[in-house]
Amino acid sequence: MIEISNVGKSFAERNREHYIALDQVSFAVKKGEFVSLVGPSGCGKSTLLNMIAGFEKAETGIIEVNGHKVKGPGPDRVVVFQEHGLFPWLTVLDNVAFGLKQRGLSKKERHSIALEQIKAVHLSKFIDxxxxxxxxxxxxxxxIARALAMDPDILLMDEPFAALDEQTRSILQKDLEEIWVKTQKTILFITHNIREAVMLSDRVLVMSTQPGKIKKEFIVQAARPHSIGDPLIHHLESKITEELADELEKVVREEMGDEYRIKKNTFSIPSVDSMGFGI
Known part of the structure; x- marks a missing residue:
């Protein structure tokens, strides 16, 4: 469904030469698969998703969707961002039906489709x-209902739950897993939350810090629906955390200096002055 082959991207910054955001990134996502990308801030996750969506162009390499090279946005791909982007002057029903109106469907048709998707996300009582x-x-x-109403082949989700409290986030994760099981949409999901990635995904791809590359792939072999109490989930979460430790240390050293290091989930400073040690 999605084929990424040797994709690269660089950006220019003021008072700085071009820096490489993505370098030789290659991976594939099969039809109906749920794949998550995790990695430190600045590793190029969102840039990669924007290129798959057609919002940005790759400098090198090829991005294909359904066997066709991505040349721009298309109806086969819909993005769900961290910010919901709802129109404040429209009701829930009209927000979900908005894209269908742009497609020229009749009011009856678009409201019927919108109501079905609103029901899927348990908001039937709030349509007005x-x-x-x-x-x-x-x-x-x-x-999410608005994205599903467009019936895309692929959902591209860029940290959609990052701004939510932990309890709400957990509920929406379960809802999304149920929707995915029911619809079998192909989902590429970006998150900083390792547990979220493991709980939702068939596979988790770990990205390295700049330049962003696919560092390692983890297959989630736990039974669906995934349970937080499953030892396989805990084991995989631990392995991914371990894999990311070196990348997070690189980010910390770049921001704070080479004397900082991450050790067993703490920041420590090798210094004779122990004030703040282990914070």
Missing amino acids: RYPHQLSGGMKQRVA
Whole structure:
């Protein structure tokens, strides 16, 4: 469904030469698969997703969707961002139906499809509410329903739950897994949360820090629906955390200096002055 072959991307910054955001990135996502990308901030996860969506162009390499080279945005791919992006002057129903209106469907058709997707995210009682009357979690449910209403082949999700509290996030993770099981959409999911990635995915791809590359792949072999109590989930979460430790240390050293290091989930400074040690 998605084929990434030797993709590279660089950017220019003021007072700085071009820096390489992505370098020789290659991986594939099969039809109906749920794959997550995790990695330190600045490793190019969102840039890669934007290129798959067609919002940005790769400098090198090829990105193909359904066997066709990506040349721009298309109806086969819909993005769900961290910010819900709802229209404040439209109700829940009209927000979900908005894209269908752009496609020229009749009011009856688009409302029928929108109502079906609103039901899927458990918001049937709120179809006449406006965004300012909804909680953060409810707004993100509307954004997911709006994406599903377009019936894309692929959902590209860029940290969609990052701004939510832990309890709401956990509920939406379960809802998304149920939706994926029901629809079998192909999902590429970006997150900083390792547990979230493991709980949702068939595979987790770990990216290295700049330049961003695929460092390692982890297959989630736990039975669906994934359970937080499953020893396989805990083991995999631990292995991915371990794999990311070196990358996080590189980021910390770049930001704070070479004397800093990450050791067993703490920051430590090799110094005779022990003030703040282990913070």
